[in-house]
Amino acid sequence: MAKTTRWDDGYWLLLMQLYLRKPVGVKPIYSRKMVELALELHIEPKVLYAQMLRLRRLDTPRIERLWNTYSHNPQKLRKGVQMLRKMKGFNNAEEFYDGVDVHTTFERDFLPIQGYPALTPLMLTLILDLYFRLTPNTMVTDTPEVAQLAKKMKVTPRTVVEALHAFQVCDPYLRQREATDDNLQEACNDIWQRYGNDNPDQLVATASMMMDYFKK
Numbered sequence: 001m002a003k004t005t006r007w008d009d010g011y012w013l014l015l016m017q018l019y020l021r022k023p024v025g026v027k028p029i030y031s032r033k034m035v036e037l038a039l040e041l042h043i044e045p046k047v048l049y050a051q052m053l054r055l056r057r058l059d060t061p062r063i064e065r066l067w068n069t070y071s072h073n074p075q076k077l078r079k080g081v082q083m084l085r086k087m088k089g090f091n092n093a094e095e096f097y098d099g100v101d102v103h104t105t106f107e108r109d110f111l112p113i114q115g116y117p118a119l120t121p122l123m124l125t126l127i128l129d130l131y132f133r134l135t136p137n138t139m140v141t142d143t144p145e146v147a148q149l150a151k152k153m154k155v156t157p158r159t160v161v162e163a164l165h166a167f168q169v170c171d172p173y174l175r176q177r178e179a180t181d182d183n184l185q186e187a188c189n190d191i192w193q194r195y196g197n198d199n200p201d202q203l204v205a206t207a208s209m210m211m212d213y214f215k216k
Contacts, residue, residue, distance in 0.1 A: 007051065009062065009066070010084045010087075011041065011051070012051075012055065012063060012066050013066070013070060013077060013080045013081050013084060014037060014041070014081060014084065015037075015048065015051055015052050015055055016055060016066070016067070016070060016071060016077060017077055017078070017081050018033055018034065018037060018052075019052055019055055019056070020071065020074075020077075021033065025056070026049070026052050026053060026056055027049075027052065028049075028209065028212040029045045029046055029049045029209050029212070030045060030122075030209050030210045030211075030212045030213045031212045031213065031215070032212075032213055032215075034048060034049065035110060035213060038106070039107060039110060042107065044106045045106070055067070108121060109121040109122045109125075110122055113183055113184060113187045114183045115181060115183040115184070116159075116181070116183060116184050116187075118155045118156075118159055119155070119159065119163065119184070119187070121187060121190065121191060122210055122213065123153050123155070123163075124163055124187060124188060124191045125191055125194075125195065125203070125206060125207055125210055126149060126153065126207050126210060126211065127149065127160055127163045127164060127167070128167055128188075128191055128192065128195055128196065128203065128207075129203055129204060129206075129207035130145060130146070130149055130160075130164070131164055131167045132200060132203070133145065134146075134164070136168060136174065139161060139164040139165065139168070140161060141157035141158055141160075141161050142157075146160050146161060146164070152211070152214045153214055154214075162181075162184065163184065163188060166181075166184050166185050166188035167188050167192060167196075169185060169188070170188055170189055170192035170196060171192075171196075
């Protein structure tokens, strides 16, 4: 059932602390710190991103008061955040949802695939984006694009190639029907169903944002 987030005022302090981290400003949706906060609160990164935009605009008197109280006093902000994190159940987001769509799958996108601890669904999304940029005979370890993506994700080129081969099984335009490892194949099937049959521009845009997770 569709749900919406009922925002707790204490969460503004967590967002403000992240916003003020250098470089100061709104952080990319899939930047590592944004994702870490999203996982801590069990709230999708895109929801936190939208709230961070509101924080930048100071679009309510309440947000403006919080900003004036904490933004120029790092010690006070730090103490406020520490106190919030000590509160019982502060990161139990279930009680903060009321009426908008909540995709519980987002947390699984950052968890290792069973049997493939070096890979996550997020990483498979990036590999699928690469898949559509290559031809089958270039889906090998010595292809520069494969090596570059592997280096960014800190996995071996062989790991990327295994996922590329699993996506070949998903591709209806190929006659590749020999499945790879069952766990990897299932995970690739899920990503293919999510993006492979949709508008390719959506995958390109999503992968571009997700790449921020691997930036230092």
